[in-house]
Amino acid sequence: MSALEAVRRRQSWSKVTPEAPTREQLLPLIAAAGRVADHSSLRPWRLIELRGEDRERLGSAIAEATGDSSPSSKPLRASLLIAVVASYRRSDKVPRWEQEAVASGVAHVLSLLLDEAGWGVIWRTGGYTRTAAVARTHGLGPDEELLGWLYVGGKPGKEPGRRSPVDAEAVLSRMPAERADDDDGPAQDPGRPDACGKKAKKKAKKRAKKAARKAEKRAEKRKKAEKAERRLRQAEKRS
Structure with a gap:
């Protein structure tokens, strides 16, 4: 399958089955995702895998961040969650926003590779994503921020709804003409x-x-x- 075909077929799976890729299956996909454009090769990102009780701890952290009395069940929607972390480096040439873009690129490419490998993936966030409680649970440092989680599992038999196609003509334009x-x-x-x-x-x-x-x-x-x-x-x- 070509890259174009893989991208065209990719879609988010809001519901997945309990199956999930092993750590050994993840490693080559992560290595490939790390090939995204990265100014100065800073690698300003890292990933955290959450399995089993890790998801319950995240549910408790979400409850703390939102003021709920009981742990959130959202992290239990998939057997594997991959936390995407922007891990900023000191650089005079590469600003923080550009480093965050690199981390986002890694997440997007990884979700594409997982989808191509047969796994269902959806990137989830929330208002609690960058709260102190959630950051503490993930062990984030002072120069790190959470960009969300990739929920990964098996693809159920029923396909998710298709997104409307992109009108390329509407989003691709030319440089504006010079004005007087x-x-x-x-x-x-x-x-x-x-x-x-x-x-x-x-x-x-x-x-x-x-x-x-x-x-x-x-x-x-x-x-x-x-x-x-x-x-x-x-x-x-x-x-």
């Missing part, structure tokens, strides 16, 4: 002539009217200057 210094409106995309629609036409009309008013004012000034010059000449002749 006195142009207050947005430049129109040469690759999408109708991108701005009615709003663009209204703005164009406003700019045209503004330019016309400026031209009229300049013309009036020239007329006044010419009239004043004629009066001055007449006065000089009389004198």
